[in-house]
Amino acid sequence: MQLSTVLNGRQVSLDIAPDARLIDVLRNELELTGTKEGCAEGECGACTVVIDGVAVNACLVLAAQVQGKSVLTVEGLASAGHANALQRKFVELGAIQCGFCTPGMLMSATALLARNSKPSHDEIRRALAGNLCRCTGYAAIIEAVAAAADEGGSAQ
Amino acid sequence: MATAFKYVGRSYPAPDALRKASGELLYGSDLRLPGMLYARLVLSPHAHAAVGAIDTKAALSVPGVVGVYSYHDAPSTPYCRYRIVPGQAGCIDDEMLFASTARFVGDRVAAVVASSLEAASEAARLIEVVYTQLPPVFGADAALESGATRVHPGGNLVHQFDHATGEPAALPAGAVTTCTAVHTQMLHHAAIEPHTCLANFDASGKLTIYSPCQSVYGARTVVADLLGLAYNRVRVVKVPTGGSFGGKQEFILEPVTAYLAMQTGRPVSLTLDREECIRATTVRPEQRSVVRSAVRADGVLLSLEVDTLLAAGAYAGSSPDYAQAMAHKLTRLYRVGRYRHRGRVAYTNAPVAGGMRGWGAPDVATCAEIHMDQIARRLGLDPFDLRLRNLVHPGDIDPITGRSVGEARVRECLERGAEAFGWRERAAMPAGPGRIRRAVGLACGAHKNGILSGAFPDVCTMTLKMNEDGSLDLNASIHEVGAASVVTLKTIIAEELDVAPETISAREADSETSPYDFGCFGSRMTYVCGAGARALAAKLRDRLIAAAAELLQISPMILEAVNGRVRRIGVAGSDLSYPEIVRGSRMRHARDMIVTHTYKGTSNPGSYCVQFAQVEVDVLTGLTRVIRMLTAVDIGRAINRGMVEGQCRGAIQAGIGSALCEEVVLDGAGRAGTGGFKNYHLVNAADMPPVTVLLVEHDGDDGPYGAKSVGEIATVPTAAAIVNAVNRALGTAMTTLPLTPERIVAALGKVAEVAEVAEVAEVAEVGGWDASCS
Numbered sequence: 001m002q003l004s005t006v007l008n009g010r011q012v013s014l015d016i017a018p019d020a021r022l023i024d025v026l027r028n029e030l031e032l033t034g035t036k037e038g039c040a041e042g043e044c045g046a047c048t049v050v051i052d053g054v055a056v057n058a059c060l061v062l063a064a065q066v067q068g069k070s071v072l073t074v075e076g077l078a079s080a081g082h083a084n085a086l087q088r089k090f091v092e093l094g095a096i097q098c099g100f101c102t103p104g105m106l107m108s109a110t111a112l113l114a115r116n117s118k119p120s121h122d123e124i125r126r127a128l129a130g131n132l133c134r135c136t137g138y139a140a141i142i143e144a145v146a147a148a149a150d151e152g153g154s155a156q
Numbered sequence: 157m158a159t160a161f162k163y164v165g166r167s168y169p170a171p172d173a174l175r176k177a178s179g180e181l182l183y184g185s186d187l188r189l190p191g192m193l194y195a196r197l198v199l200s201p202h203a204h205a206a207v208g209a210i211d212t213k214a215a216l217s218v219p220g221v222v223g224v225y226s227y228h229d230a231p232s233t234p235y236c237r238y239r240i241v242p243g244q245a246g247c248i249d250d251e252m253l254f255a256s257t258a259r260f261v262g263d264r265v266a267a268v269v270a271s272s273l274e275a276a277s278e279a280a281r282l283i284e285v286v287y288t289q290l291p292p293v294f295g296a297d298a299a300l301e302s303g304a305t306r307v308h309p310g311g312n313l314v315h316q317f318d319h320a321t322g323e324p325a326a327l328p329a330g331a332v333t334t335c336t337a338v339h340t341q342m343l344h345h346a347a348i349e350p351h352t353c354l355a356n357f358d359a360s361g362k363l364t365i366y367s368p369c370q371s372v373y374g375a376r377t378v379v380a381d382l383l384g385l386a387y388n389r390v391r392v393v394k395v396p397t398g399g400s401f402g403g404k405q406e407f408i409l410e411p412v413t414a415y416l417a418m419q420t421g422r423p424v425s426l427t428l429d430r431e432e433c434i435r436a437t438t439v440r441p442e443q444r445s446v447v448r449s450a451v452r453a454d455g456v457l458l459s460l461e462v463d464t465l466l467a468a469g470a471y472a473g474s475s476p477d478y479a480q481a482m483a484h485k486l487t488r489l490y491r492v493g494r495y496r497h498r499g500r501v502a503y504t505n506a507p508v509a510g511g512m513r514g515w516g517a518p519d520v521a522t523c524a525e526i527h528m529d530q531i532a533r534r535l536g537l538d539p540f541d542l543r544l545r546n547l548v549h550p551g552d553i554d555p556i557t558g559r560s561v562g563e564a565r566v567r568e569c570l571e572r573g574a575e576a577f578g579w580r581e582r583a584a585m586p587a588g589p590g591r592i593r594r595a596v597g598l599a600c601g602a603h604k605n606g607i608l609s610g611a612f613p614d615v616c617t618m619t620l621k622m623n624e625d626g627s628l629d630l631n632a633s634i635h636e637v638g639a640a641s642v643v644t645l646k647t648i649i650a651e652e653l654d655v656a657p658e659t660i661s662a663r664e665a666d667s668e669t670s671p672y673d674f675g676c677f678g679s680r681m682t683y684v685c686g687a688g689a690r691a692l693a694a695k696l697r698d699r700l701i702a703a704a705a706e707l708l709q710i711s712p713m714i715l716e717a718v719n720g721r722v723r724r725i726g727v728a729g730s731d732l733s734y735p736e737i738v739r740g741s742r743m744r745h746a747r748d749m750i751v752t753h754t755y756k757g758t759s760n761p762g763s764y765c766v767q768f769a770q771v772e773v774d775v776l777t778g779l780t781r782v783i784r785m786l787t788a789v790d791i792g793r794a795i796n797r798g799m800v801e802g803q804c805r806g807a808i809q810a811g812i813g814s815a816l817c818e819e820v821v822l823d824g825a826g827r828a829g830t831g832g833f834k835n836y837h838l839v840n841a842a843d844m845p846p847v848t849v850l851l852v853e854h855d856g857d858d859g860p861y862g863a864k865s866v867g868e869i870a871t872v873p874t875a876a877a878i879v880n881a882v883n884r885a886l887g888t889a890m891t892t893l894p895l896t897p898e899r900i901v902a903a904l905g906k907v908a909e910v911a912e913v914a915e916v917a918e919v920a921e922v923g924g925w926d927a928s929c930s
Contacts, residue, residue, distance in 0.1 A: 033186035034179015036398070038348045039430040043833035046348050074179035087177040091169045094798035097806070098638030099176030100349040100398025106177065129842040132833070134346050134399050135638045137805025138841040140798070 005066045008076025016063050023047045023058035026073060034074040034103045038132070045131030048104035049073050055111035057130075074103035077110065086110060086148040095144040097135035105131045109145045118149055163650045163657055164861050167798030171642040172396070184352035184368050184395045189423040192354075193222055195416050196276040197426070198266035198283050199436055200258030203294075203505040203826030204305065207256050207265055208286035215268060215282040220275035222420055224283060226266040227254040230415060235382045237406040238474040238510075240374035240675060242381070245611060246315075248472035250308055253382075253415055258287070259307055259470035260505050261827045262436035269416050269424055292505035292826055296442070296467040299502040307470060307503035314468050315476035315501040319483050321555040322459070322494035330453035334531050335446065335929035338523040338891040340875075342467075342820035343440035343813075344433070344829070344836055345512055349398020351437050352427040353409035355417035363390045363414055368397035370405040370635050371675025372667040378407040379414045390414075394665040400637040401810070402512040405677060406473055408437050434829025434836060438510025439820050441475060442467045443482075443519055446929060447527040455537050455545045459494035460486060462523065466501045469508040475501045478509065481516035486524055488554045488561045488762040489602035490546045495555065507820065507828050513810065514868045515678070517603045518875060522814075525599035525876035526891055529883065538583065539880065540574050543600055548762070550856070557609075562761020563856030565790040566600060569766040573788030574598070576850055577768040587885045594783075596770045597881025601872030603764075605683035605857070605865050606757040607674070614680065614757035616688045617671035620649065620696050622749040624742075626659060626720060626734040632685070633665035633673035639867050640799040641681045645689045647795050648860045652693035655720050655734070671752070679763060679865030682795060686860040688755030695751045703741035703749065704732045761857045763869035764790035767808070771881040775904055778897030780882055781843070782812050785874075788850040792857055792864035804849045804870045811874020812839045816894050 004013045007030070016025055026032045026049070038046035040059045047058040050072040077084050083091070086109055096102050105128060112119055112127035119127065124145045125138070133141065175181040200207075212224040236247035255263045266283055270276035293305040299312040306312060327333070354366040363385060369375050372392035380390040397404060409426055416424040428436065443466040450458040464482055468475035483497035532542040544567065552561050574580070579598065587593040607614045618632040630649065636642050642662050650657040665673065673685065697717045704722035705712035716725045723731030732740070741747040768786040773779070787804050794800040810818075817837040820828045829836065855862040875893060882888070882895055888903045 027186075032179070033182065036183070036349070037185070038350065039833045041430070041832055041834060044348055044430075074177075078178055083174060083177060087174070090177050091173040094167060094169065094802050096170050096173045096176050097640070097799070097802055098347070098349070098397060098399040099170065099172070099181065100183065100347070102176045103179050125841045125844075129840045132346075132348060132838050132840060133806075134348055134401065134810065134838070135806045136802050137807075137809045137847060138844045139805050139847065140802055142841065 001064060003063055003067060005068065006070040008072060018064055020063045021059060022061045022063045022066060025063040026058060032073050032075050036100055036103055038100070045108065046101055046104040048107040048131060050107050050111045053111060053114055055108045072110065074106055077106060085151045086145070089144040089148040093140050093144045093147060095136065095140040101131060101133045105133065105141055112145070113149055121146060161651060161861065162654065163647050164793065164795050165797055168640070168643045168647065168657065168796050170640045170799065171636055181396055183349060183398050184354060184366060185427040187354050187366060187395065187425070189356060192423040192425055193269045193271060193420060194273040194276045195267050195269050195413065195424050195426040196280040197264055197432070198268070198280050198285065199432065200255065200261060200263040200265050202258055202287050202289055203261050203292035204290040205258045205287040206290060207258055208288060210266060211284040215279035218270070218275050218279040218282065220271040221279045222269045222271065224266060224268050224279070225254065225416065225419060227252065227256040230254050232256065233382060235378060235411065237378065237408055239378050240371055241613060242377055246476050248314065251471045253412055260507055261825070262507060263470060264412060267412060267416055269420055294504055294506060294822060294826060296465045296502040296504060299504045300500065307505055312503045313500065314472045314503055315479065316499060317480060317483065318498045319556060320496040321487065324459065324494055327450050327458065328452060331450050331458060332453065332534055333448065333450050334527065334534060335448045336527040336530050336891060337444065337446045337929055338526055339444045340442070340519050340522050340893050342442045342507065343512060343818050344820050345401040345403030346838055347399030347401055347403050350428045350430060350433050351404065351409055353413040354423060354425045355413040356423040357417040357421060361389060363418065365390070365392045365410055365414055366395045367392060367410055368395050368400070368404055369407065369410065370400060370637060370677060372633060372665040373672060374675050375407050375410045376667050379410050382411050383414060383418065391666070391668040394635055397637045402510065402515070403437060405511050406438060430832035431829050434820060434832065435507060438473065439507045440512040441478060441509030445520065445523040447523050449527065449531060451531050451535065453535070455535055455542045457490055457492045457546045460490070460492045461496045462520070464497070464499040466499065467504045467506060467509060468501050469504055469506045471508045473508050474511050475509050478511060478516050482520040484556055485517050485520050485602050487556045489548060489566065489600060491548055491552065505826055506822060514603065514872050517601060517868065517872045521599065521601040521872045522876045522893065525873060526879055529880040530889060539598055540570065540579055543570055547600065559760060562759060563792070563854055564762045564764060565852045565854060566602070566764035566766065568852050569764055569788035569790050570600065572852065573766045573768055573786055573850055576848065577786040579768060582770060591774060591776050593773045593775060593885040594770065595881050595885035596768060597877050597879070597884055598766065598768045599873035599876035599880060600766045601764065601869060602762045603865065603869040603872055604679055604760055605763055605859065606680035606760050607678035608757045608760040613674055614684055615754060616673040616685045617752065617754040618688055618692045619671060619750065619752045620692050622696065622734060622738050624735055624738050626655065626738070628655070628660045630660060630662040631670050632662065633670045634662060635665055635676035637676055639681065639803060640796055641676070643799070644682055644686055644795045648686050648689045649693040652690050653697055654718060679868045680757065682863050683859040683865055684755070684757040686795065686863060687858060688753065690860040691755055692751060692753040695753050696749065699749060699751055700734060700737050703737050703747055706745055707732060707737065707740045759858045761864065763865045765869045765873055767873045767877040769877040769881045771878060771885060773882055773885045773900065778900035780816055780895060780900065782845045782878060784845050786848040786850065787870060788852060789866060789870055790864065791851045791853060791866055792859055793853050793862040794851050795860065795863050800851065800866050801849045803867045805847050807867070807871035808847050808874050809839050809844060811871045812878060814894060815875040815878035817896065819894050
């Protein structure tokens with residue numbers, strides 16, 4: 001089937017299998033391997049992308065379900081090669097260790113900041129509850145999201 | 157007292173942090189090579205079965221399928237996934253590329269290779285294997301009973317040992333003996349990146365393996381030995397690791413992926429799914445230890461005896477060494493006149509046990525520290541006082557190894573940690589009579605710095621080159637697994653040469669181009685490799701000074717290196733910049749500013765950590781919440797402060813899981829990991845308590861600037877501190893981990909006199925050889 005969607009701000013049209021998962025189309029057809037696969041069952045959040053403003057596990061949706069919608073992946077966060085505030089704060093505040101959960105964390109945080117520009121620490125923890133990290137103990141990640149919010153969110 | 161450092165002790169991002177945040181960094185499963193094929197494994201659904209005929213017809217008819225492989229075609233040479241160095245003592249060759257007898261649910265029976273992952277997956281489902289089921293044996297105690305099913309022909313006893321120091325002595329009047337049986341569970345490492353490997357065998361006969369492993373030279377050893385290739389025909393390239401925690405330290409996927417690449421002559425990519433990772437890689441071993449002690453009435457430890465029974469699972473792997481490691485922790489933690497540790501390791505039809513963060517130290521600390529709290533309760537002592545009475549002092553000799561524990565600051569960790577946590581005040585507060593009971597617990601732990609033991613080469617070789625602009629290239633076999641080791645080494649070199657860390661570039665290990673290093677094991681990266689990097693940089697600095705002396709026609713004795721320049725000691729404006737020296741020395745004297753240094757670990761002091769936990773337990777539901785933790789770590793020196801704190805917090809995340817919720821459970825048929833993360837619960841951001849990190853810094857050991865290890869030691873006491881807090885909150889004596897709500901509710905039904913409980917703790921669950929307190 002033909003899939004038309006807005007991906008990272010650009011109109012994309014491609015032929016896909018009707019039963020293809022979004023994560024496979026992103027990683028294999030579109031070569032956007034920033035979206036990671038950790039469990040294939042929506043438990044770890046490594047594959048989180050933002051669909052029409054909502055953080056979604058790309059392993060649990062079919063690519064066909066994003067027909068006509070807007071999809072944002074980690075590759076769409078930087079503009080003209082410049083990291084946005086969230087990405088910068090993740091780097092600066094030690095929120096990244098092995099880095100495998102990082103894209104999913106960034107996307108959940110992006111969806112949070114888009115609907116709540118000044119989240120409390122508890123709101124951040126709840127928004128990231130579906131993203132597992134085995135390295136950091138989460139504290140630096142939560143601080144990074146809070147610091148990005150202080151700088152005006154992910155848009156900058 | 158504290159030396160002023162220019163670069164050491166600040167906070168730096170992890171290597172490639174920007175590329176991780178942009179999604180640009182390629183991990184193993186992101187790599188694509190021209191003509192690449194995808195592999196899927198067929199894993200045994202039975203815990204114990206003879207593998208008979210394998211019908212591949214339907215699988216081979218799936219479009220895109222290139223081949224199906226099993227023991228019918230593949231070499232049946234046995235090997236050991238844990239052999240890091242050629243001829244490694246203690247390795248048991250009991251595993252094959254494909255099993256002819258399946259020994260656990262998840263054993264490799266066949267592999268399919270196809271042009272797409274979909275085709276490989278479909279074909280794997282269509283393979284029909286005729287199994288003849290054999291009776292399985294679960295549990296190390298059952299495996300060692302006479303007449304038990306043999307997992308391997310030679311019997312189920314893999315390894316045993318009996319280490320003792322000091323003589324048994326008659327107990328003085330008033331001495332108290334206590335016995336505790338503790339069971340710790342199989343754990344999944346739960347790196348978010350699943351296991352992955354990519355291999356390519358080219359027309360020249362060279363095999364290249366891309367792996368997120370912890371030792372490229374170790375992977376080379378296993379693969380080259382198994383497939384009969386010269387060591388320089390197997391190139392292992394370390395690719396970014398999305399977490400390991402020991403899960404990727406043994407060579408699980410490399411041999412089979414390499415074999416498939418050789419058979420097909422094309423690149424082959426193999427990535428496991430989560431269920432396969434839990435079932436078919438390695439787990440932290442399940443073990444039961446009985447701890448017996450004699451203590452003077454004032455709390456001084458007279459003797460400590462531990463009997464450990466550890467399940468290796470279906471293949472021996474690292475389990476013999478793992479069990480041995482457990483016997484080398486407590487005598488570097490406590491002063492005790494008599495210590496004896498007996499261990500037995502048994503095959504079972506369960507997932508293969510392997511190394512995991514802390515390597516026996518968390519396991520044995522959990523046993524010993526739960527035991528110490530039971531002693532404290534029997535004697536009516538504060539757990540803090542009991543520890544302080546017995547902990548080692550700096551310079552003590554570990555009687556088991558005969559080596560110094562070094563500048564051991566565990567007492568300082570305990571005292572400063574207790575004060576910062578408010579231990580006395582919090583410990584004095586009653587747990588309360590209501591539904592929510594609240595209490596605190598503490599525990600201590602000891603670990604190591606490197607692998608100085610004689611059994612392994614604790615050696616790293618590094619090369620450092622300065623370019624004409626003063627920038628530097630470090631060539632070393634670095635294995636970055638999420639602890640920012642690359643940055644640690646750069647920071648040390650920067651400090652030593654007095655140049656900015658950003659001017660140094662360093663790549664990860666590549667067995668073809670980077671010199672030897674043993675690998676990222678044994679908490680040796682900072683202590684051993686870091687010391688090696690410091691010596692290497694000092695060597696280059698000496699060379700720069702000598703070259704400058706030659707250029708200036710003066711004695712090197714009156715020169716010093718400061719701020720990227722060489723000058724007369726104390727004389728400003730008399731200098732040559734590093735770039736001037738590199739260019740001038742090459743032009744005029746044909747000298748290059750490149751040095752190679754081989755460093756060998758010289759000591760192995762203790763690393764120490766003391767942790768304090770406060771918990772709330774809901775006596776109605778049995779649910780436990782950890783509401784605050786403090787970790788005090790004898791780090792010696794924090795090289796990269798932010799990453800040290802990250803390691804400490806991540807270690808606590810994992811430790812809370814092992815105390816309360818993480819467990820690889822086998823069903824009656826021996827199946828583990830069904831449902832993946834759905835049935836394996838990690839602590840998430842919402843459940844993570846606030847953690848205070850207290851670093852005890854000092855000079856005195858051989859690590860760079862006094863630095864010691866952190867990544868492993870920081871998780872050693874966590875589970876015990878939490879279990880002790882829960883037992884204090886409820887008046888229970890639970891010793892079987894994890895403390896699930898079900899276990900807590902059950903224990904509340906049988907709370908008894910503490911002294912009695914300590915004597916008979918869970919005896920009923922522990923049978924067989926010395927595995928009870930009777």
